[in-house]
Amino acid sequence: MRQHTAELLRFARNRVKDPAVAHDLVQTALISAWESMDRFAGDSSPRTWLFAILKHKLLDHYRKAYREGSRLSGEPAEADEPEAMLFDTDGHWRSQHAPALDPALFADDDDAERRHRALLHCLEALPERWRGAIEMKYLLERDAALIQQELGLSEANYWQQVHRAKLRLRACIEERINPAMRHQKT
């Protein structure tokens, strides 16, 4: 178990904003694993089993973060929404924010490391509840029904969260990878 702790921590740390929370999640996952050791059938490797437990803890965390975020801050202010910033009143891209098909951006080349760093940075910058929505999308292997069940969201609301998160994420990564592009537009 000890040998996997570092990997578990790294996994959690890249999915949760606060390192202390990541530590807590790994801690609780390890405790759960310890408690349910006798139920471990040995069908998978211990490592896979530990990660499965951690993923459930992460799901719990996202669910909680989403609900608390809704309760404390309510719906985000209109100005804070990426849609209002990116699209005009007719729903068309504002010229300075319109995505451009820059071949260097997101291209399948050797620059994956830089894009990866940009992604992590931009995920950190996302509000917790949006991040929860988008992380769950991948953690639950993009099973929409399962995600909605987990978060207790209505379908439309969930897609709104994912859409907003994705819009902001895309703009952020573009800005970070190719800041010159943004200046050209403006």
Next chain:
Amino acid sequence: MTALLRTSCREATRLIELRALQPLTPRERLGLFWHLRICAACRAYRKHSAAIDHLMVRRADDAPMKLGQDRQGAYPGRDFGVSQTSSSCTREMWRNDFKNRAKNKNNDWRYKEKNHESIARYEEQVKVAKKSNRAKPSKISGKACGEKNIFFNGATGSGYPQGKVPLSQRVRIQIKYLNRCEWICSKSRELQQQHPRLKVARASTEGLGAEHGSLARSSKYRSWVSPERHNWWSNPTSNTNMYSNKWKKVESQCRKILVQEGSETTISDRGSDWAPQTRSSTQQVSLYWFCGRQDQRQSCKFSMEFNKTKYSDLKDQKKNQKVIYEINLQD
């Protein structure tokens, strides 16, 4: 018609996200289609969105999931590699191997080079341990054996809509010896049965039976296992060999594969047999090895060359990525 053309960019981007997970209504589909025809920004967004999906599921720190369920890939930041495992050689494995090969000594050119000394040394250690009431040594010293897992990540399904997977990968593993090893065997049969998708091309020649007979006999794999040339290859713990198709009746731990210098195998996530095309997966193969021959150097090394090829890039060999791992079997 005008209503369809009225789909806004805001709506189009929402539909782009939505359609990756659930089917759109005909009206939505048509609206998005026409909008993408006329809007370069949304076409760019579509590409960026897929790229972000790809990045999200291939984050470098990801963990392995159960084989067959994992669309994200176990090591998203790495395409292939050798995971760390500890040596799992036991005294019994070592001794059985020695005994079984001794039975076939007429066919085994390596027989003369067995490490009798190593066995004798072990027996001596056991005797000493018994006398002095110390713990029995668990491993034979001086031998080189162990196991390592090889993995590679399939890229299909990551960020692409199901059924529209443009890319696939195949990884060619070529084992090149720096110093001769005795044998290497693939994943244990028991594990292969637990995880039906855990198959490699080589495993398929022995595990899938008659329908892959032609594959097994193709020249591509002949260099890998050739019972004609190495009849000791048949696993002494079973009563079958790779062409008998009786493998289901046999409970064997581990099948010996003679690995020759330059032999190669291909792991692929493309094809209906060992991985559906629309999923990415982490293929994992365990190699167990024994280095029976004791050379001047007591360790045994081999290098494995991983050569990743995207199917779409097959014509452009420059895009291939190559990684060579050197493994010291005595590690």
